[in-house]
Amino acid sequence: MKAPLVVFDLDGTMIDTHYDLLESLNQTIASIGMEPVSYEDLTHLVGQGARVMIRRAFDLKKKPLGDEELERLFVTFIAHYKAGMPGKSTAYPGFLDCLDRLEAAGMTLAVCTNKQEALALPLLTHLGLIDRFSAITGGDTFEFRKPDGRHVLRTIEKAGGDPARSVMIGDSVNDILAAQNANLPSVAVSFGYSDVPVADLNPTVIIDRYEELAVDMVLRLIEAK
Ligand SMILES: O=C(O)COP(=O)(O)O
Ligand SMILES: [Mg+2]
Incomplete structure (x- = not known):
């Protein structure tokens, strides 16, 4: 497995x-x-x-x-x-600890962004995060991008994962729709750039802070599928 x-x-x-x-x-x-x-x-x-x-x-x-x-x-x-990179851009509070605990629990991590690769890769490099992810795909990596579910599915494939054991975390309609289109559970963060309340997007779960994204929550989301 x-x-x-x-x-x-x-x-x-x-x-x-x-x-x-x-x-x-x-x-x-x-x-x-x-x-x-x-x-x-x-x-x-x-x-x-x-x-x-x-x-x-x-x-x-x-x-x-x-x-x-x-x-x-x-x-x-x-x-x-x-x-200007990385400028004032920083990881959200609790994000690094969250990566640490997911990784310590043996989970694989990946990035699926609509930012173009040529921006996402140097930004994650500047922030010292690039090595944390098994795959990073951008809005121009494939011929499709979020909300197309294939963007997430191809990211999972690249990371060596199994869609049946994957979860998508995002802040906007593109992420939640992409997860739904790929038949994945989704976690919406309430602190990002959504132009509507994230509850309107019908994510599986909403979190207000990264402390809530526990190993158990990820496992429960996968098992409930
Ligand atoms: O840069 C954008 O327009 C969107 O980027 P995101 O998919 O990482 O939110
Ligand atoms: Mg976003």
Whole structure:
């Protein structure tokens, strides 16, 4: 029997990246004279990677955006965001202890994020977390991404896990839907960037802090399937 596998989302779940995402996004849109977006706005903009985030910012400000300009701004955003890494981004309280106890219980860990790989990998490296995960996949790793269940399933495969013994932890609709589409139990964290209360997403469980994500909870979720 394979070890239990815990699959984590990145932005808003493991790492509080909002300050740096906002900073880089606002720098990027300021370059064409656009007013900054707020944290509240950001919760509606993140979730599908940087390109979609920029496009949604233009929609929010009711500004037209051509494909070429989007690509130019995307390059600006990536350069700014990467250059500042890790910036103010840090793991949420209790997250590192949580990884320690899941690992000590023999569980495997993986990351399934819609952030592009070229951002997720260096960020996790800067934060000293890269070696904790058996697989890390991004929004551009496959031809599909969350909420497509295949993104989670392929992450599990890459990590050497078994979907029947895996759990998805996330903060947004993309994560909970992806888990549901992959027929996995889901844990929603209430402290991330969801634009709706996470209870509305119908996760299997909601946690308010990482102390609640105990080894027993993961085992119970897997066994209850
Ligand atoms: O960067 C994004 O837009 C989303 O990233 P996440 O899937 O790690 O939340
Ligand atoms: Mg997230």
